[in-house]
Amino acid sequence: MQSWPAPRIPELPGRGPGLSLTDTATGARTEPTDDGVGRLYVCGITPYDSTHLGHAFTYVTFDLIGRVWRDAGVDVRYAQNITDVDDPLLERATETGVDWRDLADDQVDLFRGDMAALRVIPPDHYVGVVESIGLVVDAVERLVEAGAAYRVDADVYADLSADAAFGGVGHLDHTQMDELFAERGGDPERPGKRHPLDPLLWRGRRDGEPHWDGRSLGEGRPGWHIECAAIAASHLGLPVTVQGGGTDLIFPHHEMSTSHLRLLSNGTGGSEPIRAFVHSGLVGYQGHKMSKSRGNLVFVSALTADGVAPGAIRLTLLAHHYREDWEFTEADLAAGATRYQAWRSAAARPAADADPDRDPASVLHALRAALADDLDTAAALAVVDAWARTGSAVDAVVIDAVDALLGVDLR
Known part of the structure; x- marks a missing residue:
């Protein structure tokens, strides 16, 4: 996926100091680039209605991190995904009568223009899910082979009981997890799941929906959390220095994508696949968080x-x-x-x-x-x-x- 033109960055005299950031998982300050490399992964847009000021606040935040790192002499390696196939995108395409691929292309173009206007340095790897199907299939097959995933009809779910460290990002109690999982795209009521929180890894083919060859998984399309795990591991390597996004991604998205990475890394990423979690705040408007569902967006x-x-x-x-x-x-x-x-x-x-x-x-x-x-x-x-x-x-x-x-x- 093509990103956008990079702004000119002037050279400054000397070097800046190391960047101290607040790690969401621990609540403590950390300087995670102790090896001189900053592997930054920031979750990208689902391209059906972009770019509002909440998006911009997030991407300007992580642009700042990259700028301060560069000034300190850190080797910055930045990857960002695009969830260019997902339920909200497909639903909006159906509502508007626009082909989902055309809708995604149009909104990604708009996002690129907004990022260029705001002088955000583009990621080294700007990666769509559609172009990463093979990576996702590889990852899900590995989890199935490891006994960390299971089938429910044509779908494949992660077995969270395989990860003893699950919950270490957001430190939420079970009630909070249950509520947020249901609110943010989860399917806790799905019959056949071993646990209500187990997340979808691969959605088996449905009539009228886009689908791809999943090899042993069968035809279908990726679940949400596994796509970021697969893209981050492939394009940055582990450990990722900073996993970033808005605070609404702490759970379930970052909690579950990190769990997937933990199980996929088999220890190659050290004790944890992510060194620090950094989250930007949410931007409100007219008394509520800016959200596509509410429609209170400032573009x-x-x-x-x-x-x-x-x-x-x-x-x-x-x-x-x-x-x-x-x-x-x-x-x-x-x-x-x-x-x-x-x-x-x-x-x-x-x-x-x-x-x-x-x-x-x-x-x-x-x-x-x-x-x-x-x-x-x-x-x-x-x-x-x-x-x-x-x-x-x-x-x-x-x-x-x-x-x-x-x-x-x-x-």
């Missing part, structure tokens, strides 16, 4: 079509810490636009109007320190706000730093 493409600068949108998102749940308002966007204009005005200011006592190197140091501290974007924006009150175009190192680290081009 990046609609904002840019109305003349809102992508840099202003990016600064609107960066004003909120990545782990924060927040409610979008027009005032947020206005503040982002005002900040963006102030920064651009400073970058265009002649040297004669600048403060001669200002030290651009200290601004770079403070910006790096803020971002290395669990992506403290509020502190980082405050550093640049202070510079904008006195800085000018002569401070090329600051302008480059805002571009390289925050992804905002002021030129």
Whole structure:
């Protein structure tokens, strides 16, 4: 799958510090790139209605991680999937009378354009599920052979009892798991399952649905969680340094995809296949989380079509810490636009109007320190706000730093 053009990233003097992040699974701070490699896997879109500000908040967050890692000299290897065949996509295609493949292609194109506009660095591996069927079949067959999966009619389910460490990502109790599994695509009531939480690995062929050759599994299509496990293991290798996404993916998606990886790795990924789980907060609008089912979405493409600068949108998102749940308002966007204009005005200011006592190197140091501290974007924006009150175009190192680290081009 083709991604999108990469933005130019200026070279900065020196190196930034190591990035400390909050691991969802432990609640503790960690610097997971102790081997100098950052294997980043971020769950991608299901392309039937994209890209709203909740999506953008997530992908800008993990773009920041990649930028800070690169500045610290980390070898970044980034993979992102596209769930380009799944129940919600098929349902939307049926509702609208559009072929599911055309709907997916259209929404992926829109997503690419939004990511390019927001200056998000594209993944090294941008991988659709449809092009990964063979990887999924390989993985499911291995789980069946290991006794960690079983059949229910034409379908194949993971046997969670095979994984003693299941539950270690979200640390939820059984009641919470049951509720979220039912709400988020699970089928706890399916007759024949060994346990209500056992997730679907391979959905046997149904009339009117797309299907592929599953070899020993029979014709069908992948389940949700196994696709990310197979793509991450194949395109990044284990252990994955950071598994990322929104907090709504902690359970069941990340809990179950990690369980699959744990059983597939056979110990080759060390004690755990994921070193750290990092999750971005959810964005609300009109009193509720932005969601396709509710329809309370603010689209990046609609904002840019109305003349809102992508840099202003990016600064609107960066004003909120990545782990924060927040409610979008027009005032947020206005503040982002005002900040963006102030920064651009400073970058265009002649040297004669600048403060001669200002030290651009200290601004770079403070910006790096803020971002290395669990992506403290509020502190980082405050550093640049202070510079904008006195800085000018002569401070090329600051302008480059805002571009390289925050992804905002002021030129």
